[in-house]
Amino acid sequence: MRDSLLSLTDRQRELLRLVVEEYVATRQPVGSKTLVERSGLSVSSSTVRSELATLEAQGLLTHPHTSAGRVPTERGYRAYAGGLLERLESRPGVFPLDLTSVRNEVDAALRATTEMLSDVTHLLALVSAPPLETTTVKHVEVLLLQPRVVMVVVITSTGGVTKWTVTFEEPVDPGLAQWAGEYLNERVAGLTLGANVLRQRLTDPELPAQERAFLAALLPAFTEAIGDEQRLYVGGTATLLAEVRNEELASYRRLLAILEKRAALLELLRGSLDSHRPFVRVGEELIHPELSNVALVGAAYGLVHRTLGTVSLLGPVRMDYDKAIRSVQSAAAALSRFVADVYEDN
Numbered sequence: 001m002r003d004s005l006l007s008l009t010d011r012q013r014e015l016l017r018l019v020v021e022e023y024v025a026t027r028q029p030v031g032s033k034t035l036v037e038r039s040g041l042s043v044s045s046s047t048v049r050s051e052l053a054t055l056e057a058q059g060l061l062t063h064p065h066t067s068a069g070r071v072p073t074e075r076g077y078r079a080y081a082g083g084l085l086e087r088l089e090s091r092p093g094v095f096p097l098d099l100t101s102v103r104n105e106v107d108a109a110l111r112a113t114t115e116m117l118s119d120v121t122h123l124l125a126l127v128s129a130p131p132l133e134t135t136t137v138k139h140v141e142v143l144l145l146q147p148r149v150v151m152v153v154v155i156t157s158t159g160g161v162t163k164w165t166v167t168f169e170e171p172v173d174p175g176l177a178q179w180a181g182e183y184l185n186e187r188v189a190g191l192t193l194g195a196n197v198l199r200q201r202l203t204d205p206e207l208p209a210q211e212r213a214f215l216a217a218l219l220p221a222f223t224e225a226i227g228d229e230q231r232l233y234v235g236g237t238a239t240l241l242a243e244v245r246n247e248e249l250a251s252y253r254r255l256l257a258i259l260e261k262r263a264a265l266l267e268l269l270r271g272s273l274d275s276h277r278p279f280v281r282v283g284e285e286l287i288h289p290e291l292s293n294v295a296l297v298g299a300a301y302g303l304v305h306r307t308l309g310t311v312s313l314l315g316p317v318r319m320d321y322d323k324a325i326r327s328v329q330s331a332a333a334a335l336s337r338f339v340a341d342v343y344e345d346n
Helices: 002-006 010-026 032-039 045-057 074-087 106-121 174-187 196-202 209-218 220-227 237-243 246-258 262-272 321-345
Strands: 124-128 137-146 149-156 161-167 232-235 279-282 294-303 306-316
Touching (some): 106 124, 106 306, 106 321, 174 209
Antiparallel strands (some): 149 161
């Protein structure tokens, strides 16, 4: 993005900006007459046409065969978005979301954020949750569902709930299940899910053999949860399809299909992440073939010294990048303030 902008004059940058914004607003090719009227530049239509030809030669604009007007190319959108990122103020604006009602429940805050983002931008909102290993165990339930089936419910300090079911070869002593619940709440509550000490307390060699074997069977309820890759909140799928043009439908059907592959989306978000500033990835930059005709705008949220997740928007290459960038920046800042309070309390 940066290289394309460095080779442009100020006037060419301004014309590129106007073409992109006019096309995004009207979905119609933009002609030189419209640009002269709206640019405020003291130049003739012929001069504008010459500048547009230069932008087209650089691969930033193109024009349909049936029209003399120009439309941005994927590279043009990329250059335009890069200019927005360079001019973006470091202090984000206010995001219209009140998270005070969800208290310490991070999952509820993430759901609320996706809903608000999709409502504000009419794009597909994606918010990834903090890794479970960053949270602490708040409460554990050990439930005997059937004589040989035990469910472990782990509630974390951020409001997350994971469930793990274990089937034993022999019927389980109800007293053993009750003891396990009491032991775990006494010895494991307050520990970080990813801490070695948690594993050590579930495999304590000083415990009687029967109790130690029972806890060993329950251990995956704590260790397997950390590897869960499905903690991605999605909002706005119906809104997105309502905004799509007919020629874009095939791309968006593929996009909705890939939403089922959440691990791939999370990997995409991790690969695009810039912990310091919002980021934009357009078309081919997303690499995944299912996302070749869409754009991703995102920002990281988290603690001062640790990124916990991303706030992102997926939508057509023809999107309002200025609004999308500012929205994810503001939402990420709001979430950062929220999780800072949650993690401080825990």
